Amino acid sequence: MRIKFLISAVVAALAATFALVFVPSGPAAAHGNVVSPASRNYGCFERWGSDFQNPAMATQDPMCWQAWQANPNAMWNWNGLYREGVAGQHETVIPDGQLCSAGHTESGRYNAMDAIGDWKATSIGNSFTVSLFDGARHGADYIRVYVSKAGYNPVTTALKWSDLQLLTTVPNTPAAQWTQQLANGVQQDIPVSTSGRSGRAVVYTIWQASHSDQSYYFCSDVNFGGTTSPSPSTSTSPSSSPSTSPSASASASASPSTSTPPVNGSCAGTHAVTSQWSGGYQGEIKITAGSTAIKSWIVTLTYPGTPSIAQAWNATITTNGNSVQATNVSYNGSVAAGASTSFGFLGSGSPVAPTVACAATT
Structure with missing residues (x-):
């Protein structure tokens, strides 16, 4: 279903982008994402989901700006970046240069994730943890975590399969055995390590969900040994997103504090x-x-x-x-x-x- 909403003259420059917004596709897209180090579209949602029409994004977070302009539903549906029917042939089905969009999946909804540029990067050490949130409790046939090889620069170069090296593989793991059992999903925390790395890189995660033949693909921008400037409306967990997690410790900065009344009844x-x-x-x-x-x-x-x-x-x-x-x-x-x-x-x-x-x- 398509839903139209009007945007005033104050944000008229954004009208062409946001005048027509699609309702998230519902249960079929409600699964999960890498929440740490945040994938590109999940990070854009966390930083700007409560303030996505703020023109300051263009200068403060230009890669997210282009992504919101290209298709805001790539962020609203941060948990639906997957392909079906890949049958394990990831390198055959997903072309070079399209790894972050799962080969232009979902009719091109996530194409902007492949854009070359200075995406916000999470600062990490050579030993770090990849946290994958599964809101639908599908579990995994396997999870593979890669990192781009030394010398690859995501700011200037599109990601290819040959740029990646495999760090670890998590074997078949039912949802009931994931690291964190949450009220509205599960989270698998995957410790990984490399050595001698510094500077920018991409952590690439493939999650083969134990549900039909659904393969999920996530690009997380990282900076080995660097620092990350604080960004607006940043949260550390999917607390205000389509797969709400009760592990949230912070809410969007634009949100007013509200008290929860006593629950009378259910x-x-x-x-x-x-x-x-x-x-x-x-x-x-x-x-x-x-x-x-x-x-x-x-x-x-x-x-x-x-x-x-x-x-x-x-x-x-x-x-x-x-x-x-x-x-x-x-x-x-x-x-x-x-x-x-x-x-x-x-x-x-x-x-x-x-x-x-x-x-x-x-």
Whole structure:
């Protein structure tokens, strides 16, 4: 489904890019990504997801700027960068120069990930950990972690298979055996090491999910022994993203602090405005389970007038009169007792706080 939303004159320069935004493709794309060192599209979402129309991105984070302009859904759907039917023939199916987009997968949604330039890089040592988040608990037939060879410069050169050297392979590992068992997914922390490295490189991860024949491909820009300048709205885990993880320790800087009310019944919901501009805003609904774990939830938002929601992610929404009903998607319906998940949305006009009601099955 395609959803249109208007952008005011203040951000008119961005209108051509963001005037038409696609709703995330739902359960089929809801899987995972490398969250540390952050992959290109996950890093762009974490830094700018709550402020993606900020023109300062063009100078502060130009590679993310070009990616958001090319296709914002590459970031909203940070957990869907995969191909099907590869049958293990990665080097045959994925051409050189297209490793970071999984060979222009998903009708070219992630093509901007292949762009050559100075992507934000995570500072690491010669021994480091790759953390792969799996929001759908598929587990892995295998995970392979590569690093680009010494002498390769991602700032000036497209990535080829011959540029990579294999660091480690994680064999078949069911989701129940991944390193971290989280309320809304699992995370595999993979220790890897190399020697004598310094300067820029790409860590390349292939995750062969134990679900059909789905192969995931992630480029993470790193700087061996270097420093990384702090970026806006940076979080250390997928806390505000389509596969919400309860391991979050920080929220986007643009988000106001909100207290969670006592949970009376199966669940409670709170509303917050996370970003605002002339003519529109971004909001978030946080769902917190009560004293018993829940299996699914439905949130009803009742507005004083016509609802202004134009697009939502992490939930399926329907509008009836002055109310909006949001239902969990496949990967965020199950919430542990006392834990939380969330969904986000874009609205037109000025923010209006709805009355939030939450119901759940236990």
